Amino acid sequence: MSSLNVNTSSIPSTYVPGVYGQENVQNALRGLTPLQDSLLLLAQMTSGATVAANVPTKVFSDADAALYFGQGSIAHLAARAALLANPNINLSIVGIADALGSNAAQGNIFPQTSATGPGTMVVNIGDVTVSFGITTGMYPLDVATAITTALTNVSNLLPVTIYQSSSEVEFTARNAGTLGNTIPITFTCSALELLLLQLLCLVELRIPY
Numbered sequence: 749m750s751s752l753n754v755n756t757s758s759i760p761s762t763y764v765p766g767v768y769g770q771e772n773v774q775n776a777l778r779g780l781t782p783l784q785d786s787l788l789l790l791a792q793m794t795s796g797a798t799v800a801a802n803v804p805t806k807v808f809s810d811a812d813a814a815l816y817f818g819q820g821s822i823a824h825l826a827a828r829a830a831l832l833a834n835p836n837i838n839l840s841i842v843g844i845a846d847a848l849g850s851n852a853a854q855g856n857i858f859p860q861t862s863a864t865g866p867g868t869m870v871v872n873i874g875d876v877t878v879s880f881g882i883t884t885g886m887y888p889l890d891v892a893t894a895i896t897t898a899l900t901n902v903s904n905l906l907p908v909t910i911y912q913s914s915s916e917v918e919f920t921a922r923n924a925g926t927l928g929n930t931i932p933i934t935f936t937c938s939a940l941e942l943l944l945l946q947l948l949c950l951v952e953l954r955i956p957y
Contacts, residue, residue, distance in 0.1 A: 758770040785834060788842065790842045791841060792846060792925065793817040793844065793845060794819075797816060799817070804840045805840060805842075806840055807827050817841065820904065820905070820907055822907065825874070825905070827839060846925060851925075852921045852922075852925075853920070853928030854919065854921070855933055857871070857919075858892075859888035859895075860888060860943040860944065863891070867942070868939075869936070869937040873899070874906065874932065882937065882939035882942060891915070891942065892912055895917045906922075907921060
């Protein structure tokens, strides 16, 4: 007979000796079992973080990561990449504060001459690309302003801050330390006679010594 502690639907209540069994598939799932991936990231946070350093924090969205660890921080951008790759991932991040006394990498783009013909300028910072038109007669200050405007529109996705000083566009890594050295900054421009110099390093920011 069925046990008093186990509910059955097909095993009869009987005193006849024998072996009785049933399969209960009421809670069974159809199809493949969902893959539950978990990921723990250790990444730098900025001074604008709202969670404590060195403590695992659950992250469910890009916006969460920006709020918890600081917009454009390594932790924020790493979380964004992880969630884009797998939106259902079980993600936790341990924020790490910048080392005491560490410096932030710096770099810049410095237009030197005016454009004598129209074209397009493309600027890449990290994995973010912006492009904008160059018109005939644009002065270096105009080009620098166009660069600043285009990058400011996507500043929440950039690992650097942007500052324009006259015709020079300056970049500073949001996180101090050597990881800033790996942030690539490149550009191409098809406008005629428009000479641009990227000081410190052509394709990378560098920590000043």
